[in-house]
Amino acid sequence: SHIDHGKSTLADRFLEVTGTIPKEKMREQFLDAMDLEREKGITIKMKPVRMQYRGCILNLIDTPGHVDFNYEVSRSLAAVEGAILLVDASKGIQAQTISNLDLARKQNLVIIPAINKIDLPQSKVEETKLDLANLLGINPDEVFLISAKIGTGVSNLLEAAIKKIPPPKDNSDKPFRALIFDSEYDTYKGVVAFIRVIDGMIKLNEKVYLVQAKAEGDVKEIGYRNPKSSPVSELKTGEIGYLATGIKEPGKVRVGDTITLKSLSQAETMSLAGYKEPKPMVFLSIYPEDSDEFDLLKDGLEKLKLNDAALTFNPESKEGLGRGFQCGFLGLLHAEIISERLKREFGLDLILSIPSVVYKIIAPDNKEFFVYSPSEWPDNTRIKESQELWANLQVLTPVAYLGQALELLESIESRQLKTNYLGIEKIELVYEVPLREIISKNFYDKLKSLSKGFASMNYDVTDWRKGNFVKLDILILGRKEEALSKIVSENDALKEGKKIVEKLRDSLPSQLFSVPLQAAIGGKIVARETLKALRRDVIAPLYGGDYSRKRKLLEKQKKGKKKLKDRGKMHIPPQVFLEMFKG
Numbered sequence: 319s320h321i322d323h324g325k326s327t328l329a330d331r332f333l334e335v336t337g338t339i340p341k342e343k344m345r346e347q348f349l350d351a352m353d354l355e356r357e358k359g360i361t362i363k364m365k366p367v368r369m370q371y372r373g374c375i376l377n378l379i380d381t382p383g384h385v386d387f388n389y390e391v392s393r394s395l396a397a398v399e400g401a402i403l404l405v406d407a408s409k410g411i412q413a414q415t416i417s418n419l420d421l422a423r424k425q426n427l428v429i430i431p432a433i434n435k436i437d438l439p440q441s442k443v444e445e446t447k448l449d450l451a452n453l454l455g456i457n458p459d460e461v462f463l464i465s466a467k468i469g470t471g472v473s474n475l476l477e478a479a480i481k482k483i484p485p486p487k488d489n490s491d492k493p494f495r496a497l498i499f500d501s502e503y504d505t506y507k508g509v510v511a512f513i514r515v516i517d518g519m520i521k522l523n524e525k526v527y528l529v530q531a532k533a534e535g536d537v538k539e540i541g542y543r544n545p546k547s548s549p550v551s552e553l554k555t556g557e558i559g560y561l562a563t564g565i566k567e568p569g570k571v572r573v574g575d576t577i578t579l580k581s582l583s584q585a586e587t588m589s590l591a592g593y594k595e596p597k598p599m600v601f602l603s604i605y606p607e608d609s610d611e612f613d614l615l616k617d618g619l620e621k622l623k624l625n626d627a628a629l630t631f632n633p634e635s636k637e638g639l640g641r642g643f644q645c646g647f648l649g650l651l652h653a654e655i656i657s658e659r660l661k662r663e664f665g666l667d668l669i670l671s672i673p674s675v676v677y678k679i680i681a682p683d684n685k686e687f688f689v690y691s692p693s694e695w696p697d698n699t700r701i702k703e704s705q706e707l708w709a710n711l712q713v714l715t716p717v718a719y720l721g722q723a724l725e726l727l728e729s730i731e732s733r734q735l736k737t738n739y740l741g742i743e744k745i746e747l748v749y750e751v752p753l754r755e756i757i758s759k760n761f762y763d764k765l766k767s768l769s770k771g772f773a774s775m776n777y778d779v780t781d782w783r784k785g786n787f788v789k790l791d792i793l794i795l796g797r798k799e800e801a802l803s804k805i806v807s808e809n810d811a812l813k814e815g816k817k818i819v820e821k822l823r824d825s826l827p828s829q830l831f832s833v834p835l836q837a838a839i840g841g842k843i844v845a846r847e848t849l850k851a852l853r854r855d856v857i858a859p860l861y862g863g864d865y866s867r868k869r870k871l872l873e874k875q876k877k878g879k880k881k882l883k884d885r886g887k888m889h890i891p892p893q894v895f896l897e898m899f900k901g
C-alpha cells in the first residue's frame with residue numbers, strides 16, 4: 319500500500335485474530351519496533367512473522383510504504399505467494415499503490431484488493447472501490463472493505479487470503495535452496511539471514527554456501543519469528559524463517575543471494591532470480607560536530623549498514639569540518655532517518671551537507687568519472703561534458719489540486735509525457751525531470767503540502783542526459799564553507815546563490831560584528847548579503863554617571879569583536895546546516 323494506508327495496523331489485527339499475540343499484550347503497530355518508526359508512524363524495516371490459523375501456517379511480511387523504501391517491498395514480494403493491496407478509503411489510490419501493484423504483478427502474485435479505514439466519516443468507499451476495480455480490471459464486488467483499526471472485515475480478509483493464495487509448491491525432494499530477502503546482525507550468531515526456503519530443507523549445524531558471494535557459513539540457529547525468535551531444528555520448502563550463518567562480515571550476506579548447502583556441487587546450485595540491487599541516489603556528507611567523535615560515527619554507520627543494504631559511506635575530510643563520511647541514500651527520507659538514528663542511537667551531534675545527486679563527467683580524453691559531492695567537482699578544463707540522471711516522475715492528484723500540482727511541475731525543469739484520468743476524480747501526470755530537481759528542491763514535501771497530503775508521487779530513474787552545471791561556493795566572513803557548496807544548473811546559478819545567502823542571513827545567529835555572506839562561481843561573487851551585527855548593550859547594567867567605567871567596557875567589547883573576527887571563522891550551529899540541508 320501507500321504510506322499510512324494502514325498496513326501495520328492491519329498486521330496488528332492479524333496477529334490478534336490468529337492469537338499470535340494475545341489482545342492484552344497488543345500495542346499499536348506491534349511490528350514497528352524501532353523508536354523512530356513509532357514516532358514517525360511509518361515502517362522502515364519489514365518484519366517477517368509467522369501465524370497459525372485454522373490449521374494453516376501463514377507467513378506475513380509487513381512492508382514499508384514510502385517511495386524511498388521501494389527496494390524493501392520488491393524483496394518481500396519475491397518471498398511470498400500473494401499480496402494484499404491495501405488502499406485508504408479517505409485518500410483513494412495513490413502513486414505507491416500503482417507502483418507496488420506493478421511490482422506484485424511482475425512476481426505473478428495473487429493480489430487481494432482491500433479498502434481500509436471505512437470507519438472514517440470522510441472515507442469515500444464507493445468511489446475508491448470503483449477506482450480500484452477499474453485499476454485491477456475486476457468486479458467491484460471482489461474488493462474487500464475493512465477497518466483495520468476497529469477490526470471490521472479483518473477475519474473475512476484473512477479467510478480470503480487462505481482461500482485465494484496458493485500454498486507454496488512442494489519441492490521437498492530437491493536439494494536445499496533459499497532466497498535471502500533481508501538480514502540483520504547479531505554479535506554472537508553473526509549475520510542472521512531472513513530466508514524463504516524454495517527447495518528442500520535445512521537443518522541445524524549444517525554447512526551452507528552463498529552462491530553469489532562464494533562464502534561459507536554454519537547454521538548456528540534456525541527458526542521463525544512470531545514475532546519473537548522461535549528456534550526450530552529444520553526449515554522446509556515453502557517456509558519463511560531466519561538462519562544465523564555465523565558469518566561475521568556483513569558484506570558477504572547479500573540480499574537477493576541464494577543460500578544452499580556446502581556439500582552440494584556448484585552444478586546443482588543454480589542461483590535463484592535475485593533482486594534489483596538498491597542504488598543510492600542521494601549523496602551528502604555527514605560530519606561529527608565534535609571531531610573526536612569520528613570513530614563513533616564510523617561505528618554507527620557500520621552498525622546501521624548491517625541492516626540496510628542501500629546505505630553507502632566513504633570517509634572524506636574537509637577543511638574546518640575535519641573527518642567525516644560521504645554517504646549515499648535512496649532518497650531524502652532515507653537520509654533523514656539514518657541521520658536521526660545516528661543521533662539517537664549513538665548520541666552523535668552531526669553536521670550534514672546539502673544533498674546532491676550523482677553527476678557523470680566526461681573528461682577531454684573521453685574518460686568518464688562520477689562526482690558524488692560538490693567538493694569533487696573538477697575544474698572547467700577537465701570537463702568535456704557533464705551529465706545527470708533523469709527520471710520519469712509520476713504524480714497522482716485529485717482534480718481539486720490539479721492547478722497547484724501543474725504549477726509546481728512547471729516551476730522545475732520538466733517535460734510533460736502524459737496525463738491520464740484514473741477513475742472519476744484522480745489524475746495521473748507523468749513528466750520527465752532531472753533527478754536533481756526532485757531531490758534538491760524538496761519536491762515531495764512541496765507536493766504534499768500544496769495538496770494537503772492528497773497528491774502523491776513516485777519516480778523511476780531512466781537515463782543519463784547532458785546538462786550544464788557549475789559549482790556554487792558559499793563564503794562566510796570571506797571563507798569558503800565547503801559543506802555549503804552546491805552543484806547547480808548554470809541557468810539556476812544566480813537565483814540559487816541569492817536564495818542561499820538570504821536563507822543564511824535569516825538563519826544564522828547574529829554575531830558581535832557584521833558578517834558578509836557571499837555566493838561565488840569560480841571565484842566570482844554572484845550574490846551577497848550581510849548578517850548584521852548584534853549590538854550587545856554592555857553598559858546597560860551600569861546606571862549613573864560612571865563615565866570611565868563605561869568607556870572601559872566599550873573598549874573591551876571592541877577588542878573582543880576584533881579578536882573574534884581575526885579568528886576568521888564563525889561557528890555555524892548545526893541547526894543552520896540542517897535548515898540549509900532541507901533546501
Ligand code: GTP
Nearest residue numbers: 321322323324325326327360361383435465466467
Ligand atoms: P507505513 O508503514 O508508513 O507505510 O504506514 P502503514 O500503512 O503501516 O499505516 P499504519 O498502520 O501505520 O496506519 C497509519 C495511520 O492510520 C495510523 O494512525 C492508524 O491508526 C490509522 N489507521 C489504520 N487503519 C485504520 C482504520 O481502519 N481506520 C482509521 N480510522 N484509522 C486507521
